[in-house]
Amino acid sequence: MNTLAYLRQLRLSHVLFTVLVAAILLYLIVPVLIVVPMSFSEARFLQFPPKEWSLRWYEAFFQSAEWMSAARVSLITAVVTTAVSLPIGMAAAYAINNSSLKVIRTLQIVLLLPMMVPIILIAAGVFFVYARVGLISSLTGLVLAHIMLALPYVIIALLAGLRNFDMSQEMVARSLGMNRFRAFMAVTLPQIKPSVISATLFAFITSLDETVVALFISGGDNQTLTKRMFTALRDEIDPTIAAISSILILASLILVVVAGRNKQG
Template identity: 40%
Template structure:
């Protein structure tokens, strides 16, 4: 067990090591990537927030990510209900088609989208990027939603309908509240997948709909711009806040309204359990 613990620590250290390099470089005043930094300042942060070459792609990535998450959920959730709960001819083929984008290299998909969307006039538009990212996000969202549905007890729906609820009302009052965490996780994965995608964006986003990964790639290709380390640091901080926010909210709620379990279930030694 001790060896396994040290092995786990080594893995965590290997994964987190780049953070201890990128974050200090974002505060460096060097003209290029240099570690350790020769000095520290906030000039590159100011340059990032004041330069439209970076702020516009960031806004584009946020809008495209939200649009991709919404459109993917609207398409995948009904399809997953049908494929999970119904038996019909061709079901296995449809399952294979939904997973197929995972097996195709993104460069091949990007070429196909470039020629197809070019004929439709969707090149260099946010709509074109949203449609392309939706196709790429469908397999991931489908796997998450289908796993969530397979663990749902349909007797809850039947009980609601026996009590007089319509199928739609039973879905919104019973099914959706139970499956909501899975839906939120699927939408989050679709957003992150779109926000992080670079290959397809290089082909179809263009200048007006450029995403943040495309801008980072272009900036790194033209010159070693230290603003890239600023972007990486901000994305890392956003991820940490997104992961820590739910736990902080639970701690605040439990502090304001302590449950009976925490009041009546002391830990050994007479200490009350701390939900945080």
């Protein structure tokens, strides 16, 4: 009886766990399942389910100079943020991984702070600093802010790879005549490729998806797509927003799939 009771309890626990996981997945997926159909609606307002189907809101997005300008700013910012964050994050992660100096530990805390501080406080602080130095509504200011926000995720992803790597291999390469940089490029970097891909993905998506800081410091010709979407939600709610959201969802899925395949390769 005790064994049967235990097996029944175990089975019940398994069923409850499965139901809980399914409920969480539905909670995460349902908003996506609602947004995508709404983007194909013929109606002039957000409607679910759509009564008639159309591509008019995708056409409205691609034919709008304002939306295209915002998309261009977001893409440029994300690409530059990623390109700058990776080498800085790599240098920081390498130093943190190979040093026990207190100054390096302090540097680690400072670099990871943007991930721990509420984003609204960061946005307010960046705004007041930029207001003094004239970087409000500038692409340079936007990129610098996004680099600060992306760096913690880049460092954590790269640190995970470095801590699973046997650094003695790099030491052997250096003992054979390679300098530190060549040894890193030839031995270490290829073996932490999955972490580099993850860091690249984190940096790009962090920049592309960032909204709060952009609300404070972007504007004019340098308005990001997320800020433009926020403004549209406030002033003119139409399915164009759903169309853009669907495009961003598709882009994110493509990036994740490509990154996953590169990791396996």
